[in-house]
Amino acid sequence: MSALTHRRYSRNVLNRLIEEAPSESKSLTDDHRHSLSARFRGVASADHRRLDAWMVERAGQPMGAFRWSPTTAKRVVGNAALRRALHDPSLTRFDAVDIELTDQLLRVASGYARSGSLASYLAQASPSVLGLVSAEAANWTTQLGEAAEGIAAPWSVATSDAYYDVARARTTLRGRRDLIINRGLSRILLRVRAGAPGKSAGPGLRADLTIDALADATGLAATRVIGLWPEAGVVLSVDGTMEDLRSGARDLVRTAVAHQRQQLARAA
Template identity: 45%
Template structure:
């Protein structure tokens, strides 16, 4: 049976959830990877398929095409600002975020940003709209820092999300991760920060992120636990890296691919 722990967000509850566990986490073997690839290959797709935990949570009900807004740019820029603070490259989140925005703008100015990318979009904005991007990122980083400040274990903000390309299945999986708590025995706990309220499918989404995080690693070792943090709601949920949870996560991803395929068939029809 899959497990999902659920508590009110406080410094104590978060600290409890990120303590190292007496748990041998699941490891993806080569055989596991082959079977996963076979499952995805059975679901044909004309275009390259990109799946995230969000697709798992909303099923086929995904809305309009992606377009940058200050609200959806805040995670990338806010996390980058937070990373600078954690690594002592910036004294405050705001300075870290300003530095990050400057770096992104420099990338756009020197021609290293492709159309549609974050630097390209940022460079096209009115300066006040760019100010709002900074305000959004600042809110994201401050809320995260406030929640994570008192974690007893060492933690870091990863440079990128977890990506896994399923072999010969025209499918990429993206696992979101905002913070990695690396405990003393070198085991990892992944933390995701989410907006709004958790829904009935949030646990399923966490399991999918947990599975992708393991698949993205060359050794296939899954994190001991994934913790979902909903600061707006003051809630925290956790899923342990057991085999049952990881298998459930992979199954949800395959189901999401099926749902996407059916949706595209309906649209064509």
């Protein structure tokens, strides 16, 4: 039985959700990967397909072309700044944001940034736009830091999102994760989201759960995925059961189908 838990956010509630997570982790096997790959291969695509939880939540509806903006840059800069502040406690989170932005600009100056990357966007931005990126990132890192400070179990900021290339299906899956909470050998993922959770927030969390398990070399799934919506003061969680993993995989394939149909309709 797949279950979605919905709670009002407080430090105690978050800790309870972590403590009460299932103790046993489920694993995806090679058979699961082959089966998923076969299903994605069955959904033809002219271009390379990129799917994530947001597309699942929007049922594959087309989105506008991605563009960097202070809002889209805040998570990347904010998470990196929090990681930096944890490694060097003498830094405030705001100092860490400044250093992270400088670091991004240095990548461009030293020729390591490719066009279209965050670094190249920042290099072309005016000082006032950089200021706004800094303000957005500071909001993000403070929100994430405040949530993390209250967690009793050991935690770390995820070094990157989970990416999984589905074999021979021209499909890349991206699972977002902000904090990784360790409980013995198992792990719990926490994602911070903007706005308020919609009706499809549960499928979105399941998609993140499944992609994270696929991206793990051993296929080990997180025991729970927690979605935190600080603006709404709400937390939702999904357990890493086999049923939830299957449900996440099904939603991803359905999204690919819906996406393909919409592309065909647009081409017609």
